[in-house]
Amino acid sequence: xxxxxxxxxxxxxxxxxxxxxxxxxxxxxxxxxxxxxxxxxxxxxxxxxxxxxxxxxxxxxxxxxxxxxxxxxxxxxxxxxxxxxxxxxxxxxxxxxxxxxxxxxxxxxxxxxxxxxxxxxxxxxxxxxxxxxxxxxxxxxxxxxxxxxxxxxxxxxxxxxxxxxxxxxxxxxxxxx
Amino acid sequence: xxxxxxxxxxxxxxxxxxxxxxxxxxxxxxxxxxxxxxxxxxxxxxxxxxxxxxxxxxxxxxxxxxxxxxxxxxxxxxxxxxxxxxxxxxxxxxxxxxxxxxxxxxxxxxxxxxxxxxxxxxxxxxxxxxxxxxxxxxxxxxxxxxxxxxxxxxxxxxxxxxxxxxxxxxxxxxxxxxxxxxxxxxxxxxxxxxxxxxxxxxxxxxxxxxxxxxxxxxxxxxxxxxxxxxxxxxxxxxxxxxxxxxxxxxxxxxxxxxxxxxxxxxxxxxxxxxxxxxxxxxxxxxxxxxxxxxxxxxxxxxxxxxxxxxxxxxxxxxxxxxxxxxxxxxxxxxxxxxxxxxxxxxxxxxxxxxxxxxxxxxxxxxxxxxxxxxxxxxxxxxxxxxxxxxxxxxxxxxxxxxxxxxxxxxxxxxxxxxxxxxxxxxx
Numbered sequence: 001x002x003x004x005x006x007x008x009x010x011x012x013x014x015x016x017x018x019x020x021x022x023x024x025x026x027x028x029x030x031x032x033x034x035x036x037x038x039x040x041x042x043x044x045x046x047x048x049x050x051x052x053x054x055x056x057x058x059x060x061x062x063x064x065x066x067x068x069x070x071x072x073x074x075x076x077x078x079x080x081x082x083x084x085x086x087x088x089x090x091x092x093x094x095x096x097x098x099x100x101x102x103x104x105x106x107x108x109x110x111x112x113x114x115x116x117x118x119x120x121x122x123x124x125x126x127x128x129x130x131x132x133x134x135x136x137x138x139x140x141x142x143x144x145x146x147x148x149x150x151x152x153x154x155x156x157x158x159x160x161x162x163x164x165x166x167x168x169x170x171x172x173x174x175x176x177x
Numbered sequence: 178x179x180x181x182x183x184x185x186x187x188x189x190x191x192x193x194x195x196x197x198x199x200x201x202x203x204x205x206x207x208x209x210x211x212x213x214x215x216x217x218x219x220x221x222x223x224x225x226x227x228x229x230x231x232x233x234x235x236x237x238x239x240x241x242x243x244x245x246x247x248x249x250x251x252x253x254x255x256x257x258x259x260x261x262x263x264x265x266x267x268x269x270x271x272x273x274x275x276x277x278x279x280x281x282x283x284x285x286x287x288x289x290x291x292x293x294x295x296x297x298x299x300x301x302x303x304x305x306x307x308x309x310x311x312x313x314x315x316x317x318x319x320x321x322x323x324x325x326x327x328x329x330x331x332x333x334x335x336x337x338x339x340x341x342x343x344x345x346x347x348x349x350x351x352x353x354x355x356x357x358x359x360x361x362x363x364x365x366x367x368x369x370x371x372x373x374x375x376x377x378x379x380x381x382x383x384x385x386x387x388x389x390x391x392x393x394x395x396x397x398x399x400x401x402x403x404x405x406x407x408x409x410x411x412x413x414x415x416x417x418x419x420x421x422x423x424x425x426x427x428x429x430x431x432x433x434x435x436x437x438x439x440x441x442x443x444x445x446x447x448x449x450x451x452x453x454x455x456x457x458x459x460x461x462x463x464x465x466x467x468x469x470x471x472x473x474x475x476x477x478x479x480x481x482x483x484x485x486x487x488x489x490x491x492x493x494x495x496x497x498x499x500x501x502x503x504x505x506x507x508x509x510x511x512x513x514x515x516x517x518x519x520x521x522x523x524x525x526x527x528x529x530x531x532x533x534x535x536x537x538x539x540x541x542x543x544x545x546x547x548x549x550x551x552x553x554x555x556x557x558x559x560x561x562x563x564x565x566x567x568x569x570x571x572x573x574x575x576x577x578x579x580x581x582x583x584x585x586x587x588x589x590x591x592x593x594x595x596x597x598x599x600x601x602x603x604x
Contacts, residue, residue: 050545055599058595058599059419059420108599109598171598176549
């Protein structure tokens with residue numbers, strides 16, 4: 001069975017718990033905290049990407065062309081030659097950020113406006129979580145990630161809360177985490 | 178000569194008086210033996226006439242008929258009551274009590290000589306008690322209390338049968354079977370026999386979950402969904418078929434309301450506007466569905482295949498959500514012949530997926546939206562599952578030779594979730 005967001009989040013919590021135990025013994029815990037952050041991020045990404053997949057499964061007539069390009073993460077180009085002259089065609093990849101995907105989902109499927117999320121406390125915490133994750137995956141001298149167990153615990157909680165918030169807005173129900 | 182009187186709440190009826198007199202002339206009762214007056218009562222709810230009296234066990238054993246019929250005019254001998262549970266501890270206790278001299282009361286019978294006149298007391302309530310005293314009377318021959326109904330109409334008879342069994346819960350399947358017989362006659366049963374769901378003289382089971390046969394509820398659901406789907410499909414162009422979430426319907430067990438027992442309103446409407454016995458399209462749909470069920474059953478019970486021989490796997494097609502979804506799509510595609518042909522094809526199998534419905538993987542399938550307690554695709558009768566299964570078969574009908582694998586399941590379910598989410602959003 002493929003892993004879903006619940007699995008990723010559960011593994012993130014497991015690593016965090018092991019890290020807290022190691023920290024309690026005054027041992028190095030960073031090697032456990034790093035996968036915890038990556039897995040918590042994967043939980044959010046899995047949830048968001050699969051919701052985009054739900055929309056991609058819907059017959060294409062339900063979306064404008066630029067919306068389909070967004071969902072498929074493809075670039076849209078106006079063709080000025082060949083068989084498709086005068087038409088817009090998909091061309092190459094154009095990756096979208098998690099933030100944009102979330103806003104898109106909320107504006108297409110959400111029962112409340114996407115603007116309500118941005119600027120709130122949860123979103124601020126999500127941005128911090130993202131910064132930590134980025135500094136781990138794209139390490140740079142002089143920009144060390146904050147790898148204290150209490151900080152990572154907050155990030156893991158943020159991942160769960162964001163998934164819950166999206167679920168409530170698009171499905172009108174809480175998911176069991 | 179027995180003196181017959183009417184209770185003050187009963188409206189006098191010469192027919193009821195005549196029938197009661199005939200009964201007391203023919204059947205030996207404790208009341209007649211002691212020259213006691215006989216009182217005829219009338220049920221306020223149904224208007225049925227009855228009397229109360231006591232019969233000796235040895236007489237009751239000879240005169241009672243446990244194979245009572247709801248439709249006395251029908252030449253077919255389908256038994257209306259549920260089966261006897263002779264190994265049930267409650268029954269065994271009843272039998273041993275009867276041997277010890279237990280006197281039973283309020284056994285419900287109908288005096289009817291229209292069929293099997295040698296046994297004119299048709300038992301509607303207390304068939305286990307009758308059986309117990311029939312076994313025991315050579316050791317203990319006592320008087321037992323009876324309520325005897327006269328001149329029952331079909332509706333009254335059904336009601337007597339139902340109210341007489343409320344203390345030993347009648348299964349919904351038996352209840353449905355009784356209502357079906359009373360209101361619609363044997364049409365649905367004949368349709369099932371014609372398609373092959375039932376053998377030529379076979380009736381619907383008392384309890385579907387035990388028999389692994391099609392029940393009245395499932396057969397009704399099949400018929401209803403075929404017609405509901407057909408009505409919807411006529412209004413849609415082929416290109417638009419996949420842009421909707423469909424809602425296959427699950428027939429409801431008859432409800433008792435102010436106007437007596439009423440059948441499912443959709444079923445009632447369909448039966449009054451269609452002759453299901455001559456509708457070749459419906460018959461073909463039934464036959465194709467049966468072919469799918471048989472193929473699934475064969476694949477799961479074949480010892481050479483790796484699928485676990487579980488009831489829920491071998492009868493996957495008969496699970497309500499699967500049956501309703503399949504039938505709805507069969508109806509929907511009546512106006513779209515190419516896709517109908519694809520739908521009627523039994524799904525492809527492979528070495529890895531030897532059963533056409535891929536029951537094992539269906540039962541493991543779960544969408545992110547589902548709670549951890551969700552038991553998998555096509556395992557429940559809920560609307561959510563019926564919608565998903567309809568989409569699954571609709572997606573399958575896009576091509577000729579399709580394997581029901583997790584990818585197809587995911588595509589179908591994601592589409593349902595996506596469409597529902599869109600319709601609830603701002604777009």
